[in-house]
Amino acid sequence: MRYTIYLGGVILIPLFLCQYKKSKNRDVEKTTAISSDDLMVSEKIALGRALFFDSRLSINNEVSCASCHIPELAFTDGKKVSIGVAGRTTQRNSPSLLNAALLPTVMFDGHLPTLEQQVIVPIQEHVEMDMNMLELIKKLRKVDRYQKAAKQIFNREFDAWVLTRAISAYERSLVSNNSPFDRYCNQKEQGALTESQKNGWKLFSEKLYCTQCHAAPNFTNFEAINNGMYNDFGNDKGRFRIFNDSTDIGKFKVPSLRNIVLTAPYMHDGSLHSLDDVINHYVAGGSSHINKDIRIVPFSLSENERTDLKNFLSSLTDTSYMIDYK
Numbered sequence: 338m339r340y341t342i343y344l345g346g347v348i349l350i351p352l353f354l355c356q357y358k359k360s361k362n363r364d365v366e367k368t369t370a371i372s373s374d375d376l377m378v379s380e381k382i383a384l385g386r387a388l389f390f391d392s393r394l395s396i397n398n399e400v401s402c403a404s405c406h407i408p409e410l411a412f413t414d415g416k417k418v419s420i421g422v423a424g425r426t427t428q429r430n431s432p433s434l435l436n437a438a439l440l441p442t443v444m445f446d447g448h449l450p451t452l453e454q455q456v457i458v459p460i461q462e463h464v465e466m467d468m469n470m471l472e473l474i475k476k477l478r479k480v481d482r483y484q485k486a487a488k489q490i491f492n493r494e495f496d497a498w499v500l501t502r503a504i505s506a507y508e509r510s511l512v513s514n515n516s517p518f519d520r521y522c523n524q525k526e527q528g529a530l531t532e533s534q535k536n537g538w539k540l541f542s543e544k545l546y547c548t549q550c551h552a553a554p555n556f557t558n559f560e561a562i563n564n565g566m567y568n569d570f571g572n573d574k575g576r577f578r579i580f581n582d583s584t585d586i587g588k589f590k591v592p593s594l595r596n597i598v599l600t601a602p603y604m605h606d607g608s609l610h611s612l613d614d615v616i617n618h619y620v621a622g623g624s625s626h627i628n629k630d631i632r633i634v635p636f637s638l639s640e641n642e643r644t645d646l647k648n649f650l651s652s653l654t655d656t657s658y659m660i661d662y663k
Protein backbone atom coordinates (compact mmCIF):
# COMPACT_ATOMS: atom_id res chain seq x y z
CA MET A 338 0.00 0.00 0.00
CA ARG A 339 1.25 3.52 -0.75
CA TYR A 340 0.36 6.50 1.36
CA THR A 341 0.08 10.08 0.31
CA ILE A 342 1.14 12.43 3.06
CA TYR A 343 -0.17 16.00 3.11
CA LEU A 344 2.25 18.44 4.67
CA GLY A 345 1.26 22.11 4.65
CA GLY A 346 -0.25 21.80 1.21
CA VAL A 347 2.78 19.98 -0.25
CA ILE A 348 2.06 16.48 -1.46
CA LEU A 349 4.86 14.01 -0.76
CA ILE A 350 4.65 10.64 -2.41
CA PRO A 351 7.11 8.29 -0.77
CA LEU A 352 9.33 6.60 -3.32
CA PHE A 353 8.60 3.08 -4.35
CA LEU A 354 10.62 1.00 -1.91
CA CYS A 355 12.14 -1.21 -4.54
CA GLN A 356 11.22 -2.31 -7.96
CA TYR A 357 12.57 -5.03 -10.16
CA LYS A 358 11.62 -6.73 -13.32
CA LYS A 359 10.30 -10.23 -12.81
CA SER A 360 12.89 -12.64 -14.13
CA LYS A 361 11.54 -14.77 -16.97
CA ASN A 362 13.02 -17.85 -15.38
CA ARG A 363 10.83 -17.65 -12.36
CA ASP A 364 7.87 -19.54 -13.79
CA VAL A 365 7.65 -22.74 -11.90
CA GLU A 366 7.10 -24.83 -15.06
CA LYS A 367 10.61 -23.97 -16.20
CA THR A 368 12.32 -24.90 -12.97
CA THR A 369 13.30 -28.20 -11.47
CA ALA A 370 10.59 -27.62 -8.85
CA ILE A 371 8.13 -29.74 -10.77
CA SER A 372 7.75 -33.18 -9.43
CA SER A 373 5.63 -35.83 -11.05
CA ASP A 374 4.20 -36.97 -7.75
CA ASP A 375 3.89 -34.74 -4.75
CA LEU A 376 2.46 -37.35 -2.43
CA MET A 377 4.10 -37.91 0.95
CA VAL A 378 6.38 -34.94 0.46
CA SER A 379 7.32 -34.57 4.11
CA GLU A 380 8.28 -38.25 4.36
CA LYS A 381 10.41 -37.91 1.21
CA ILE A 382 12.10 -34.84 2.66
CA ALA A 383 12.85 -36.66 5.93
CA LEU A 384 14.37 -39.61 4.08
CA GLY A 385 16.33 -37.27 1.79
CA ARG A 386 17.64 -35.36 4.76
CA ALA A 387 18.88 -38.53 6.45
CA LEU A 388 20.66 -39.58 3.25
CA PHE A 389 22.14 -36.10 2.75
CA PHE A 390 23.88 -36.28 6.12
CA ASP A 391 24.88 -39.95 5.80
CA SER A 392 28.60 -40.50 5.14
CA ARG A 393 27.90 -44.13 4.17
CA LEU A 394 27.21 -42.65 0.74
CA SER A 395 31.00 -42.45 0.25
CA ILE A 396 33.45 -45.28 -0.30
CA ASN A 397 35.26 -44.85 3.03
CA ASN A 398 32.22 -43.73 5.06
CA GLU A 399 33.83 -40.35 5.64
CA VAL A 400 32.13 -37.93 3.29
CA SER A 401 28.45 -37.01 3.12
CA CYS A 402 26.75 -34.42 0.95
CA ALA A 403 26.76 -32.21 4.05
CA SER A 404 30.58 -32.41 4.30
CA CYS A 405 30.69 -29.98 1.38
CA HIS A 406 27.27 -28.39 1.83
CA ILE A 407 27.20 -27.31 5.49
CA PRO A 408 23.91 -25.81 6.74
CA GLU A 409 25.57 -23.01 8.78
CA LEU A 410 27.41 -21.81 5.67
CA ALA A 411 24.23 -21.65 3.56
CA PHE A 412 25.11 -25.19 2.39
CA THR A 413 28.60 -24.29 1.12
CA ASP A 414 31.86 -25.41 2.79
CA GLY A 415 33.99 -22.30 3.31
CA LYS A 416 36.87 -23.85 1.33
CA LYS A 417 38.49 -22.54 -1.85
CA VAL A 418 37.70 -25.83 -3.57
CA SER A 419 35.95 -28.78 -1.95
CA ILE A 420 37.74 -31.80 -0.48
CA GLY A 421 36.33 -35.28 -1.05
CA VAL A 422 37.31 -38.79 0.11
CA ALA A 423 40.92 -39.42 1.16
CA GLY A 424 41.68 -35.70 0.98
CA ARG A 425 41.21 -35.55 -2.80
CA THR A 426 40.57 -32.03 -4.06
CA THR A 427 37.87 -31.05 -6.51
CA GLN A 428 38.33 -28.28 -9.06
CA ARG A 429 35.50 -26.14 -7.84
CA ASN A 430 34.02 -24.14 -4.99
CA SER A 431 30.91 -25.57 -3.35
CA PRO A 432 27.75 -23.63 -4.28
CA SER A 433 24.87 -22.90 -1.90
CA LEU A 434 21.91 -25.26 -2.15
CA LEU A 435 19.38 -22.83 -0.72
CA ASN A 436 16.53 -22.19 -3.17
CA ALA A 437 17.82 -25.03 -5.36
CA ALA A 438 14.18 -25.69 -6.30
CA LEU A 439 14.31 -22.59 -8.50
CA LEU A 440 17.28 -23.68 -10.61
CA PRO A 441 16.32 -24.24 -14.27
CA THR A 442 19.69 -25.98 -14.73
CA VAL A 443 22.12 -27.39 -12.20
CA MET A 444 25.96 -27.08 -11.86
CA PHE A 445 28.36 -24.26 -12.77
CA ASP A 446 28.27 -25.47 -16.37
CA GLY A 447 24.48 -25.04 -16.37
CA HIS A 448 23.98 -28.33 -18.15
CA LEU A 449 22.00 -30.72 -15.93
CA PRO A 450 18.24 -30.28 -16.22
CA THR A 451 17.21 -31.74 -12.86
CA LEU A 452 18.37 -32.08 -9.27
CA GLU A 453 17.66 -35.81 -9.54
CA GLN A 454 20.36 -36.20 -12.21
CA GLN A 455 22.83 -34.18 -10.16
CA VAL A 456 22.67 -36.48 -7.11
CA ILE A 457 24.43 -39.28 -9.00
CA VAL A 458 27.42 -37.09 -9.95
CA PRO A 459 29.17 -36.51 -6.58
CA ILE A 460 28.39 -40.06 -5.45
CA GLN A 461 30.29 -41.57 -8.37
CA GLU A 462 32.93 -38.86 -8.80
CA HIS A 463 36.42 -40.16 -7.93
CA VAL A 464 37.43 -37.01 -6.04
CA GLU A 465 34.12 -36.60 -4.18
CA MET A 466 32.47 -39.78 -2.79
CA ASP A 467 33.97 -42.35 -5.18
CA MET A 468 31.13 -44.81 -4.81
CA ASN A 469 29.82 -47.24 -7.38
CA MET A 470 26.03 -46.83 -7.55
CA LEU A 471 25.28 -50.58 -7.61
CA GLU A 472 27.53 -51.15 -4.60
CA LEU A 473 25.95 -48.21 -2.80
CA ILE A 474 22.42 -49.53 -3.29
CA LYS A 475 23.48 -52.92 -1.89
CA LYS A 476 25.04 -51.15 1.09
CA LEU A 477 22.03 -48.95 1.81
CA ARG A 478 19.46 -51.73 1.39
CA LYS A 479 20.94 -53.20 4.55
CA VAL A 480 19.86 -50.12 6.47
CA ASP A 481 16.49 -51.00 7.91
CA ARG A 482 15.23 -47.46 8.09
CA TYR A 483 15.96 -46.82 4.40
CA GLN A 484 14.39 -50.06 3.20
CA LYS A 485 11.25 -49.43 5.25
CA ALA A 486 10.94 -45.83 4.06
CA ALA A 487 11.42 -46.89 0.42
CA LYS A 488 8.56 -49.41 0.72
CA GLN A 489 6.31 -47.03 2.59
CA ILE A 490 6.86 -43.93 0.43
CA PHE A 491 7.73 -45.29 -3.00
CA ASN A 492 6.32 -48.80 -2.75
CA ARG A 493 9.58 -50.37 -3.99
CA GLU A 494 12.94 -51.63 -2.75
CA PHE A 495 15.52 -49.00 -1.87
CA ASP A 496 17.22 -48.16 -5.18
CA ALA A 497 18.75 -45.29 -7.18
CA TRP A 498 15.27 -43.98 -7.99
CA VAL A 499 14.41 -43.72 -4.29
CA LEU A 500 17.82 -42.25 -3.44
CA THR A 501 17.71 -39.50 -6.07
CA ARG A 502 14.02 -38.63 -5.52
CA ALA A 503 14.37 -38.40 -1.75
CA ILE A 504 17.54 -36.29 -1.76
CA SER A 505 16.07 -33.95 -4.39
CA ALA A 506 12.86 -33.55 -2.35
CA TYR A 507 15.02 -32.55 0.61
CA GLU A 508 17.00 -30.06 -1.52
CA ARG A 509 13.77 -28.48 -2.80
CA SER A 510 12.73 -27.87 0.80
CA LEU A 511 15.75 -25.65 1.42
CA VAL A 512 14.30 -22.17 1.14
CA SER A 513 15.73 -18.80 2.09
CA ASN A 514 13.59 -15.81 1.14
CA ASN A 515 13.06 -13.78 4.29
CA SER A 516 16.14 -11.58 4.32
CA PRO A 517 16.00 -7.92 5.39
CA PHE A 518 15.92 -7.11 1.66
CA ASP A 519 12.79 -9.27 1.22
CA ARG A 520 11.12 -7.66 4.19
CA TYR A 521 11.89 -4.24 2.75
CA CYS A 522 10.61 -5.12 -0.72
CA ASN A 523 7.77 -7.49 -0.12
CA GLN A 524 6.49 -6.48 3.25
CA LYS A 525 7.33 -2.82 2.64
CA GLU A 526 9.12 -2.66 5.99
CA GLN A 527 11.01 0.65 5.64
CA GLY A 528 13.16 -0.06 8.69
CA ALA A 529 14.35 -3.46 7.45
CA LEU A 530 17.25 -1.83 5.59
CA THR A 531 19.64 0.85 6.87
CA GLU A 532 20.16 4.00 4.78
CA SER A 533 23.51 2.64 3.68
CA GLN A 534 21.89 -0.63 2.51
CA LYS A 535 19.23 1.32 0.59
CA ASN A 536 21.98 3.34 -1.11
CA GLY A 537 23.80 0.08 -1.85
CA TRP A 538 20.69 -1.39 -3.49
CA LYS A 539 20.36 1.73 -5.64
CA LEU A 540 23.99 1.38 -6.71
CA PHE A 541 23.64 -2.34 -7.36
CA SER A 542 20.44 -2.02 -9.39
CA GLU A 543 20.72 1.40 -11.03
CA LYS A 544 24.23 2.85 -11.23
CA LEU A 545 26.26 -0.33 -11.63
CA TYR A 546 24.96 -3.06 -13.89
CA CYS A 547 24.84 -5.90 -11.35
CA THR A 548 21.12 -6.70 -11.72
CA GLN A 549 21.66 -7.41 -15.43
CA CYS A 550 22.97 -10.80 -14.33
CA HIS A 551 22.16 -10.93 -10.62
CA ALA A 552 18.51 -9.97 -11.06
CA ALA A 553 16.24 -9.70 -8.03
CA PRO A 554 14.54 -11.51 -6.43
CA ASN A 555 16.83 -14.52 -6.97
CA PHE A 556 19.92 -12.43 -7.67
CA THR A 557 20.79 -14.54 -10.68
CA ASN A 558 19.48 -14.80 -14.24
CA PHE A 559 20.50 -18.50 -14.13
CA GLU A 560 22.54 -18.14 -17.34
CA ALA A 561 26.10 -19.37 -17.96
CA ILE A 562 28.20 -16.25 -18.59
CA ASN A 563 31.89 -15.30 -18.82
CA ASN A 564 32.35 -12.47 -16.30
CA GLY A 565 35.98 -11.93 -17.19
CA MET A 566 37.71 -13.93 -14.47
CA TYR A 567 40.76 -14.81 -16.60
CA ASN A 568 42.56 -14.21 -19.87
CA ASP A 569 43.31 -17.92 -19.89
CA PHE A 570 40.96 -20.28 -18.06
CA GLY A 571 43.63 -23.00 -17.83
CA ASN A 572 42.25 -26.45 -17.12
CA ASP A 573 38.74 -25.37 -16.10
CA LYS A 574 37.13 -23.73 -19.10
CA GLY A 575 33.61 -23.94 -17.66
CA ARG A 576 30.69 -24.86 -19.88
CA PHE A 577 33.12 -25.49 -22.77
CA ARG A 578 33.94 -28.88 -21.22
CA ILE A 579 30.37 -30.04 -21.78
CA PHE A 580 29.71 -29.02 -25.38
CA ASN A 581 33.21 -28.30 -26.73
CA ASP A 582 31.95 -25.04 -28.17
CA SER A 583 34.68 -22.36 -28.02
CA THR A 584 32.12 -19.60 -27.42
CA ASP A 585 31.45 -21.34 -24.07
CA ILE A 586 35.03 -20.95 -22.77
CA GLY A 587 34.99 -19.26 -19.37
CA LYS A 588 31.21 -19.42 -18.98
CA PHE A 589 29.91 -20.36 -15.54
CA LYS A 590 26.38 -20.26 -14.21
CA VAL A 591 25.70 -16.92 -12.50
CA PRO A 592 25.42 -17.73 -8.76
CA SER A 593 22.64 -16.29 -6.65
CA LEU A 594 23.95 -13.64 -4.25
CA ARG A 595 21.53 -14.62 -1.49
CA ASN A 596 23.41 -15.28 1.76
CA ILE A 597 26.58 -14.11 0.04
CA VAL A 598 28.33 -13.08 3.28
CA LEU A 599 28.10 -16.72 4.42
CA THR A 600 29.47 -18.29 1.26
CA ALA A 601 33.07 -17.02 0.88
CA PRO A 602 35.37 -17.65 -0.89
CA TYR A 603 33.85 -16.70 -4.24
CA MET A 604 33.64 -17.72 -7.91
CA HIS A 605 33.70 -21.21 -9.45
CA ASP A 606 37.25 -21.80 -8.22
CA GLY A 607 37.00 -19.93 -4.91
CA SER A 608 39.81 -17.67 -6.08
CA LEU A 609 38.38 -14.45 -4.60
CA HIS A 610 38.54 -14.43 -0.81
CA SER A 611 36.31 -11.54 0.13
CA LEU A 612 33.59 -9.27 -1.17
CA ASP A 613 36.25 -6.56 -1.49
CA ASP A 614 38.16 -8.84 -3.86
CA VAL A 615 34.96 -9.39 -5.87
CA ILE A 616 34.24 -5.65 -6.02
CA ASN A 617 37.86 -5.00 -7.11
CA HIS A 618 37.35 -7.52 -9.91
CA TYR A 619 34.29 -5.67 -11.23
CA VAL A 620 35.78 -2.18 -10.70
CA ALA A 621 38.72 -3.22 -12.90
CA GLY A 622 36.33 -4.59 -15.53
CA GLY A 623 37.75 -8.11 -15.55
CA SER A 624 40.03 -9.73 -18.10
CA SER A 625 40.12 -9.16 -21.83
CA HIS A 626 38.91 -12.67 -22.72
CA ILE A 627 37.16 -12.80 -26.08
CA ASN A 628 34.03 -14.32 -24.50
CA LYS A 629 33.81 -11.80 -21.70
CA ASP A 630 30.28 -10.43 -21.48
CA ILE A 631 30.11 -6.88 -22.87
CA ARG A 632 28.33 -5.70 -19.73
CA ILE A 633 31.51 -6.19 -17.68
CA VAL A 634 33.20 -2.79 -17.99
CA PRO A 635 35.41 -0.83 -15.55
CA PHE A 636 33.79 1.71 -13.25
CA SER A 637 34.83 3.85 -10.32
CA LEU A 638 33.48 3.61 -6.81
CA SER A 639 34.05 5.93 -3.84
CA GLU A 640 34.89 4.45 -0.44
CA ASN A 641 31.38 5.30 0.80
CA GLU A 642 29.81 3.64 -2.20
CA ARG A 643 31.91 0.52 -1.64
CA THR A 644 30.69 0.38 1.97
CA ASP A 645 27.07 0.85 0.86
CA LEU A 646 27.41 -1.91 -1.73
CA LYS A 647 28.84 -4.35 0.81
CA ASN A 648 26.18 -3.41 3.34
CA PHE A 649 23.50 -4.02 0.73
CA LEU A 650 24.96 -7.47 -0.06
CA SER A 651 24.80 -8.31 3.64
CA SER A 652 21.05 -7.52 3.59
CA LEU A 653 20.55 -10.70 1.49
CA THR A 654 21.25 -12.94 4.47
CA ASP A 655 18.36 -15.02 5.80
CA THR A 656 19.23 -17.81 8.18
CA SER A 657 15.69 -18.65 9.28
CA TYR A 658 16.17 -22.10 7.64
CA MET A 659 18.68 -22.80 10.47
CA ILE A 660 15.78 -23.35 12.85
CA ASP A 661 15.76 -26.96 11.59
CA TYR A 662 19.44 -27.48 12.46
CA LYS A 663 19.65 -26.55 16.14
Ligand code: HEC
Nearest residue numbers: 401402405419420421429430431432443444445455459465
Ligand atom coordinates in the same frame (compact mmCIF):
# COMPACT_ATOMS: atom_id res chain seq x y z
C1 HEC B 1 33.53 -33.22 -2.10
C2 HEC B 1 32.56 -32.16 -1.89
C3 HEC B 1 31.14 -32.38 -2.35
C4 HEC B 1 30.31 -33.41 -2.03
C5 HEC B 1 30.62 -34.65 -1.21
C6 HEC B 1 29.04 -33.09 -2.63
N1 HEC B 1 29.10 -31.89 -3.30
FE1 HEC B 1 27.60 -30.97 -4.25
N2 HEC B 1 28.91 -29.72 -5.09
C7 HEC B 1 30.25 -29.62 -4.78
C8 HEC B 1 30.90 -28.75 -5.73
C9 HEC B 1 32.38 -28.39 -5.74
C10 HEC B 1 29.92 -28.35 -6.65
C11 HEC B 1 30.11 -27.50 -7.92
C12 HEC B 1 30.36 -28.49 -9.03
C13 HEC B 1 30.16 -27.94 -10.41
O1 HEC B 1 29.30 -27.10 -10.60
O2 HEC B 1 30.85 -28.39 -11.31
C14 HEC B 1 28.67 -28.95 -6.21
C15 HEC B 1 27.45 -28.74 -6.82
C16 HEC B 1 26.25 -29.23 -6.33
C17 HEC B 1 24.94 -28.86 -6.83
C18 HEC B 1 24.65 -27.86 -7.93
C19 HEC B 1 24.19 -26.54 -7.36
C20 HEC B 1 23.99 -25.47 -8.40
O3 HEC B 1 23.82 -24.30 -8.02
O4 HEC B 1 23.98 -25.75 -9.60
C21 HEC B 1 24.02 -29.59 -6.11
C22 HEC B 1 22.52 -29.54 -6.25
C23 HEC B 1 24.76 -30.42 -5.18
N3 HEC B 1 26.11 -30.15 -5.33
C24 HEC B 1 24.21 -31.34 -4.32
C25 HEC B 1 24.97 -32.34 -3.71
C26 HEC B 1 24.41 -33.57 -3.16
C27 HEC B 1 22.95 -33.95 -3.14
C28 HEC B 1 25.46 -34.30 -2.67
C29 HEC B 1 25.45 -35.69 -2.07
C30 HEC B 1 24.90 -36.75 -2.88
C31 HEC B 1 26.66 -33.51 -2.92
N4 HEC B 1 26.33 -32.34 -3.56
C32 HEC B 1 27.93 -33.90 -2.53
C33 HEC B 1 30.87 -30.27 -3.74
C34 HEC B 1 30.39 -31.44 -3.18
Ligand code: HEC
Nearest residue numbers: 545546547550562564589591592603604605615619630632
Ligand atom coordinates in the same frame (compact mmCIF):
# COMPACT_ATOMS: atom_id res chain seq x y z
C1 HEC C 1 27.45 -10.07 -17.21
C2 HEC C 1 26.96 -10.78 -16.05
C3 HEC C 1 27.37 -10.31 -14.68
C4 HEC C 1 27.32 -9.02 -14.18
C5 HEC C 1 26.87 -7.76 -14.88
C6 HEC C 1 27.74 -9.13 -12.80
N1 HEC C 1 28.05 -10.42 -12.48
FE1 HEC C 1 28.62 -11.08 -10.67
N2 HEC C 1 28.88 -12.97 -11.46
C7 HEC C 1 28.65 -13.33 -12.78
C8 HEC C 1 29.13 -14.68 -13.00
C9 HEC C 1 29.06 -15.46 -14.29
C10 HEC C 1 29.67 -15.10 -11.78
C11 HEC C 1 30.32 -16.46 -11.48
C12 HEC C 1 31.69 -16.52 -12.14
C13 HEC C 1 32.51 -17.72 -11.70
O1 HEC C 1 31.99 -18.58 -10.97
O2 HEC C 1 33.67 -17.79 -12.08
C14 HEC C 1 29.48 -14.00 -10.83
C15 HEC C 1 29.85 -14.05 -9.49
C16 HEC C 1 29.65 -13.02 -8.59
C17 HEC C 1 29.90 -13.12 -7.16
C18 HEC C 1 30.42 -14.37 -6.45
C19 HEC C 1 29.26 -15.31 -6.12
C20 HEC C 1 29.71 -16.62 -5.53
O3 HEC C 1 28.88 -17.24 -4.85
O4 HEC C 1 30.84 -17.05 -5.76
C21 HEC C 1 29.57 -11.93 -6.60
C22 HEC C 1 29.64 -11.55 -5.13
C23 HEC C 1 29.14 -11.05 -7.67
N3 HEC C 1 29.20 -11.76 -8.87
C24 HEC C 1 28.75 -9.73 -7.51
C25 HEC C 1 28.47 -8.88 -8.56
C26 HEC C 1 28.33 -7.44 -8.43
C27 HEC C 1 28.45 -6.65 -7.13
C28 HEC C 1 28.09 -6.96 -9.69
C29 HEC C 1 27.93 -5.52 -10.12
C30 HEC C 1 29.11 -4.69 -9.93
C31 HEC C 1 28.08 -8.10 -10.59
N4 HEC C 1 28.34 -9.24 -9.88
C32 HEC C 1 27.85 -8.02 -11.95
C33 HEC C 1 28.06 -12.53 -13.72
C34 HEC C 1 27.85 -11.17 -13.61
